[in-house]
Each structure stands twice: as structure tokens, then as C-alpha cells.
Amino acid sequence: MFFWDYTIFLLIPPLLLALYAQQKVRSTYRRYNQVTSAARISGAEAARRILQASGASHVAIERAKGQLSDHYDPRKRKLRLSEGVHDSSSLAALGIAAHETGHALQHHQGYAPLHIRNGIYPVASFGSTLAFPLFFVGFLFSRQGPNILMDIGILLFAGAVVFSLLTLPVEFDASKRALVLLKDGGYLRGKELDGAQRVLSAAALTYVAATAMAAMQLLRMFLLRGSRD
Numbered sequence: 001m002f003f004w005d006y007t008i009f010l011l012i013p014p015l016l017l018a019l020y021a022q023q024k025v026r027s028t029y030r031r032y033n034q035v036t037s038a039a040r041i042s043g044a045e046a047a048r049r050i051l052q053a054s055g056a057s058h059v060a061i062e063r064a065k066g067q068l069s070d071h072y073d074p075r076k077r078k079l080r081l082s083e084g085v086h087d088s089s090s091l092a093a094l095g096i097a098a099h100e101t102g103h104a105l106q107h108h109q110g111y112a113p114l115h116i117r118n119g120i121y122p123v124a125s126f127g128s129t130l131a132f133p134l135f136f137v138g139f140l141f142s143r144q145g146p147n148i149l150m151d152i153g154i155l156l157f158a159g160a161v162v163f164s165l166l167t168l169p170v171e172f173d174a175s176k177r178a179l180v181l182l183k184d185g186g187y188l189r190g191k192e193l194d195g196a197q198r199v200l201s202a203a204a205l206t207y208v209a210a211t212a213m214a215a216m217q218l219l220r221m222f223l224l225r226g227s228r229d
Helices: 006-032 043-053 091-108 112-144 148-184 191-226
Strands: 060-064 071-073 078-082
Touching: 006 091, 006 191, 043 060, 043 078, 043 091, 071 091, 078 091, 091 112, 091 148, 091 191, 112 148, 112 191, 148 191
Parallel strands: 060 078
Antiparallel strands: 071 078
16 A cells, blocks of 8 residues: 555656666767767876866776766765776767766865765665664554654655655766866867767756655655654
8 A cells, every 4th residue: 555555656857867866877978979079089098187187086996897987986086987088089988988077076175065975875774674674664553553664664765765865966066067167178169069068968857757756755755654643
């Protein structure tokens, strides 16, 4: 009943947005991954030059397995680029490489939202893992006693929602930095920047969809909690 009650309809809009975002990312990446930049520089080389010019040459760059598995690891200070980004000189590759480099520079320059997000990540990750099991158990047995487990589940999941909300400015800022870095460094010009921006905008939509889904899940939990009073 917890999974199929009337509040399930709240999840339909963010689910549709998430499906659209995934399709948008795949199609946009596929399109601009076939367009080679005039500079003909690989994603890894562009990232390396940007890091050096920004005084962050200590950040290591590694090739990672998988497609679109690109990320910056703040704990090890490593920039991991997927093979399709690390070795490619496409507009998509340069846009993604610069975006992840933007995260490395956020860390290097002490960008507050990134540090706050990284600081609460362990708590948010742990909380999101326990939130639904605790809430579900509390929902099943709430008619037989107090609703404390439901309340704990809501509190834990609220932390995950806060983490998701903090992710948005971090990702938007990294994309903004990426476009400036690519332009100022002469790696992309004119319409090439438009292509990179489209790739990054599509990727940003996935974070918006994830945040919307988390917010609706939290609202759903509040409604189900209220039905037990």
C-alpha cells in the first residue's frame, strides 16, 4: 500500500521529466560527440591546460571506464574522464571535460556550496539509505503505536533533499565556469561554444529532475505521515 497509494501520482511529473532529461542527454551528447573542435585538442589535454593555468596542476587526470562516467574526486583530488571524453576532441568532450575541471577549480578555490555539499554527503548518503526502510516499517505499524519511525525516516530523507538542492548551484556554476574557460582559453569559438552549452544544459536538466523527484518523494512522505494521525 505504501508504494501504490494515491500519493504515487505525485511522482509522475518528475518521473516524466527524468525520462525526458535522460533522452535529452543521450541525443545531445551523441550529436555533438560527432562534431570535432577546430582546436583539435583532447578533453584530457584541455583539462590539463586549464588546471595548469589556474594554479591547480596538482590535480591528477585519469582515464575512467564507461560512458559519461566523468567526475571529480575531491578526496583524492583526481579528475576522472571517460574514454570518450579523455581522448576525444569533440565539442561534447571538451564541454564535459571543462565542466569537471570546473568542479576541481571550485574545490581549489574554496567554493562554499561545494564544500558544504561535500561535508553533508556522508550523512545524506547514510540517511537516504535508511529513510525509506524506517518510514515503511513505521507506516506498517503506526496504527499499533507511535509514529516515531516515520518521523525519523522523514528527517533522514529531508537531509538527502537538502543535498540534492545544494547540488544544483554547484553544477550550474561548474557549467558556467566551463564555458568561460573554453572561450577564454581559445579551445572553442563561436558556434562551437553553443554546442558545448547544449551538452551541459542537457546534463544540468538531469540534476533538476533528480531534485524534483526527491522533493515530491518528501512531500509524499509527509502526506502519508499525516494520514496516520
